[in-house]
Amino acid sequence: MKRRAANPFPGVSPAPDRHGKMRWRLRKKGVPQTYLPGEYGSIEFRKAYEAALQGSRAAAMPSRHQYGTFDWLIEHYKRSPKWKKLRPISQYNLGKDFDRFSKAYGKRRVATLRTEHVEAIIGKKADTPSAANHLLKLLRRLCRFAMRKKLIAVDPTLDVERYAENPDGFHTWTEDEISQFEAHHGLASKAVLALRLILNSGAARQDVVKLGRQSVRHGRIAYRRGKTGGDVDLPILEDLEDVLALVPGDRLLFLTHTGDRPYKPTTFGNWFHDQCIAAGLPHCSSHGLRKAGATRLGNAGASELEIMAFLGHRTPDEARTYVKKFNRKRLSDTGMEKVSRAKREQDLSNPVEKLDIHRRKALKEKGN
Template sequence: MNKALPTYASAYTDRHGIQRVRLRRTGYVTHYCQHKPGTPEFTEEYHTWLANGKKQVGENRPKPGTFDELIARFYKSKNWQEIKESTRYTYRGEIERFRAKYGSRSARTMTAQHVASLIAKMGDTPNAANNLRKRLGQLFRYSIELGWRIDNPAKIVKGIKVKSEGHKTWQEEHIAQFQACWPRGTKQRLAFDLALYTAQRRSDVRIMGPQHIKDGAIAVKQLKTGKSMAIPIHPDLAASIAAMPTAHLAFITTERGTLFSAKSFSMWFRKQVIKAGLDGYTMHGLRKAASRRMAETGLSNQEIKAITGHVTDSEVARYTREAEQALIARRAMAKMAQVVWLPDPSQNLATHFQEAESNAKN
């Protein structure tokens, strides 16, 4: 291999004669890399191993009934294998931080009071506390399958309310500012327009490419939900795609022409946003902006869900709550003004339907 390997990495030839890389360090689990050195994916894989690959005390021979044993079994279970690999990296980090402190404690006797006390101590980091509560819930559900417990104490405990509205929704002035900084024909603008005009998550935007376009739509299989969709291409997005032709399988690639990893793509886009003077705005905020625009246009929840991929009306409501109230109110009042209100309620209803039929014909 021509690429210089980082510390703890070594090359070897597998039984098929292919050169590969493994990561070995005293006290760490040996890891066989899935990606090639020099790629963003390899860098992410390497740093994930450094952060989460350390062997824990009691990992080889955990004491029966402890969290050490429960976690070791959980990692070998079907429940764990069914979780996406990228998600497992995140979950493992959260579980191992808990295990480092409480691995030797009994998983059979922990009560809801114990869980509540643990979560309360993490009040300064509410998101981390809520994530730990979810991971404990998974472990306790698995312990029920093992016959260790008959209850799930984490399910009883409430999470900590996070005082945050999440990702900021881009408003029209922010959209115009970014577009002024990054005109059509730039990679930054194409990434922006892909997110804004498809209303998809960054994990889906980063892998979109020419091969996904068919019959005026872009095919998307959402990584988070597994849902397959066909999103009609907005004229502005079509113009951006035409302004930046590519020979790659993805519209947006690294300087080396390789696919961005999820983490590196997010970091790259954040830098472009900062350069446009909009620090604090994210690609996920564009998904919310697209939803806001659709609500302000008067699209129904069903129409919005057909583009965003949301399943429930409550999910759509979270994304459209910042729709311009005055604009929607004017449109609603204009519709109300078309109805002639009469003393007889039945006549009002009839008049309303006559107006609707007339408008439909016109």
């Protein structure tokens, strides 16, 4: 009697769909049921099979924290496929948010969280509405993951309202503020170099710290945005060319820390804000310069796609706000010009009536 060959992929069985197309289903204890792509035994099939098993092994890893606490939840969130799909910069920023939250609330049990508790937690940041809303977003992320982990049945953040905040977000630098900053620090300063780099390239702080001679070619400056992955390729304008010419020729990066060490994005952001304070502009930030650059484009009549290319976005949604502001300003100018023109035409068409008005005033003053 022939022995049946062992299944090289334990748990996998054929499962034709309703159209008769063959599919392969993985059903194995401790592994979520899933369908595997590709032909049986193909490279794509093998990778999906191994990934499913690896996910099961990761879930089975012992936890360093007590079950059901926020620390436990955060630990398991960082093992999830959702976390692995995030870009490195997003993992870094979200990880910092998790660390701050864990320090204050990590030992608390998720199941005891109520709507009034959420309101109290974010209420501590009521003086900074954007920070309060950012914390609420973090709590919602954790609570939705907790529902998937069966720790809670209802999301306690659902009925919590966001704080009203400035719809324009970060303050957009005005031309007068740009001039004030440059006058205070001087053209040859690192501060003005940083300002003009951001203003003329649209680079965010995590991007501007990586710009250097490798980014410049044939009179253009190019880079890939760390946050969106969008490619930016722009001509170097004269005011940027003036400050780049002052950078020492043996330096690769344009902006460096003490001892020519590269900046970390957060360190650069803190340093630049100190330069803003020194120039009497404590309300200004590096991000506001990106918006100032986009505003310049909008005021010059640039299209949504042109502003999108400058900001390195994948969609024109944010760029549309700058175009709308410009269009609103242009329409108000043309509207007021029509009023002024109509008034002039009316005055020219009624010279006698206007003369009679002046004559009556003169006679009245003479009679008095």
